[in-house]
Amino acid sequence: MIRTKSLQFTYHDTKNRTFCFPDIDLPSKEDILVLGPSGVGKTTLLHLLAGLLPPKEGDVFIANTCLNTLTRKQLDYFIGQNIGLIFQRAYFIRSLSLLENLTLRERLSKKKSDRYRKEELITQLGLLDLQNKRVYQLSEGQQQRLSIALGVIHKPKVILADEPTSNLDDTNCEKVISLLKKEAQSCKSNLVIVTHDKRVKSHFDNHISL
Amino acid sequence: MLYLAYKNLISKPLNTILSVSLLLLSISLTTFVLQVRNQLNQHLENNTKPFDMVIGAKGSPLQLVLSSVLHIDDPTGNIPLDEALKITKNPMVKETIPISYGDNYRGYRILGTSNEYLDKYDATLQEGKLYEKPFEVVIGNEVAKKINLQIGDTFTSAHGLAENGLETHDEKPFMVTGILKPTGAIIDHLIITNLQSIWEVHEHNDEHNHHEEEHEEQREITSLLVKFRNPLGALQMSRRINEKTTMQAALPKFEIERLMRLLGIGFRTINGIAIAILLVAGLSIFINLIKTVRERKQELALLRTYGANTFQLIKLVFLEALFLSLLGSILGWVLGRISIWFFSAFTENIYRYHFVFSFPTNKELLILILVILTTFLAAILASLPLFKLNVSKTISDV
Numbered sequence: 155m156i157r158t159k160s161l162q163f164t165y166h167d168t169k170n171r172t173f174c175f176p177d178i179d180l181p182s183k184e185d186i187l188v189l190g191p192s193g194v195g196k197t198t199l200l201h202l203l204a205g206l207l208p209p210k211e212g213d214v215f216i217a218n219t220c221l222n223t224l225t226r227k228q229l230d231y232f233i234g235q236n237i238g239l240i241f242q243r244a245y246f247i248r249s250l251s252l253l254e255n256l257t258l259r260e261r262l263s264k265k266k267s268d269r270y271r272k273e274e275l276i277t278q279l280g281l282l283d284l285q286n287k288r289v290y291q292l293s294e295g296q297q298q299r300l301s302i303a304l305g306v307i308h309k310p311k312v313i314l315a316d317e318p319t320s321n322l323d324d325t326n327c328e329k330v331i332s333l334l335k336k337e338a339q340s341c342k343s344n345l346v347i348v349t350h351d352k353r354v355k356s357h358f359d360n361h362i363s364l
Numbered sequence: 365m366l367y368l369a370y371k372n373l374i375s376k377p378l379n380t381i382l383s384v385s386l387l388l389l390s391i392s393l394t395t396f397v398l399q400v401r402n403q404l405n406q407h408l409e410n411n412t413k414p415f416d417m418v419i420g421a422k423g424s425p426l427q428l429v430l431s432s433v434l435h436i437d438d439p440t441g442n443i444p445l446d447e448a449l450k451i452t453k454n455p456m457v458k459e460t461i462p463i464s465y466g467d468n469y470r471g472y473r474i475l476g477t478s479n480e481y482l483d484k485y486d487a488t489l490q491e492g493k494l495y496e497k498p499f500e501v502v503i504g505n506e507v508a509k510k511i512n513l514q515i516g517d518t519f520t521s522a523h524g525l526a527e528n529g530l531e532t533h534d535e536k537p538f539m540v541t542g543i544l545k546p547t548g549a550i551i552d553h554l555i556i557t558n559l560q561s562i563w564e565v566h567e568h569n570d571e572h573n574h575h576e577e578e579h580e581e582q583r584e585i586t587s588l589l590v591k592f593r594n595p596l597g598a599l600q601m602s603r604r605i606n607e608k609t610t611m612q613a614a615l616p617k618f619e620i621e622r623l624m625r626l627l628g629i630g631f632r633t634i635n636g637i638a639i640a641i642l643l644v645a646g647l648s649i650f651i652n653l654i655k656t657v658r659e660r661k662q663e664l665a666l667l668r669t670y671g672a673n674t675f676q677l678i679k680l681v682f683l684e685a686l687f688l689s690l691l692g693s694i695l696g697w698v699l700g701r702i703s704i705w706f707f708s709a710f711t712e713n714i715y716r717y718h719f720v721f722s723f724p725t726n727k728e729l730l731i732l733i734l735v736i737l738t739t740f741l742a743a744i745l746a747s748l749p750l751f752k753l754n755v756s757k758t759i760s761d762v
Contacts, residue, residue: 197760198756201755201756201759201760204669206668206669206755206756206759207756226673227673230668230671230672230673231671231673232671233668233669233670233671234670234671234672235671237669237671239669241759245662245663245666245759246663246666247368247371247663247666247667248375248663249368249371249372249374249375250368250371254367254371258368258667258670259670262667262670262671262672262676263670263671264671316760
């Protein structure tokens, strides 16, 4: 469940841009697509939802918890437990292997290492043969799939994807979208995708535009 | 976390090797110097403790102490026995031990002395019996081991103190009657007999040139070791002997202190270099960590989106620092001990003195703590940016 109320954010940089966001009210298990051209604050909204930025005005509720009321420590713990972020550009720990990256993610979310789930997940994503490879040895498509795995391995309540398809061709774009939807379904989580990619639009019923 | 820290270090081996080897070099130098200084000091103190004063021929007082007490230098000359014995009568003197030497067997000195000499070093027999007649000797434990002499063996001495001396006293062989227990003191490296043996060897040797009757009066010894009732007596008396007689008095304690002061300059220089290297090592670790934090900013931000808190990131930096400092310190300590071992083989050959392996001392633990504190300081400075890490911005900056 995701709910936002009169959310506002201001960047304290040279431009002092202020963004006002429409309220979102998303029941459990439903997906939503956030559309809009570059620079309207899509990523900002995503980071507000992920608890990485504190809103200037308004509140974010995830699974009935108001993020603003949490202490820093509680927030970190909450993020580890409930948020799965998937970035436009894939980030990993370069010194670790694919499997070690997944294990680290599990550890930090304070969830038990589940070998079976990891194997199932990387098999689904076609990464099983690469599990002991260093992440920088993977191709871009493989990295993007690993990024999805890292976003869902700990069964978060909310999966937040930032332009997950913008660097991909049509075939891979389809694949990634269906993978995300499938994982969101199996984790019973909300999926929020922010994108300016028109190809994604047809796959989702709920849209908001910024 | 520990695994990640380890992996991070392994992934940039050159930086890690640089930091660790600087630390290693510094630690091995300091522990080496510390050990040599400690052991040497203890060795010198233990061996000079039994005596307050040495009386010998005029010359360098340090040389007199080195030769007569520590048995490493050449003696300054001989003094007449009867003149030396006058000292014994002084009421301040508790006891005196005459020693005389001039011969060696395969580099080990043959020392003519009285039985009290053995008591001074608490030397007791391991097997056999004490010498009774001239030309009977007891040998120190190291001597027995190194040149494999056993009870009943005979040998002839070589004139002088140099190994392989040209002239040997073939006519009068010495016989081993006893072997001493190891004492850890200089006595382990000596061949001990009574004064009579030494005199007789040389009488025999000089027979062709001298008249018989001269010998009785001209008995000479190398030096007289003196123990006072009251250590203050030593100062007074040494002054008097040095001014009034043809002999020289030297105070071992004073001379050894002087020697250690002279050596101290060398030790301090090496220590200074070691500390300089330690500072560079600390700087290198600091740079290493700062680079980690900067280059891995995005990875660290990523960890934050995984639910890691700032404290956990700092822990990661600290673990890397701790790993570096422990690895450097332990390897450095091992290298220091290995150098002691090599150095020992060298001193064993030349000075008949070897260093022993010892477990970490308090001072060395102190150095370890100092090193860890230094690296922690580096880690604290390096992790300051983590407090201000803007996760959102770092993650979205491409």
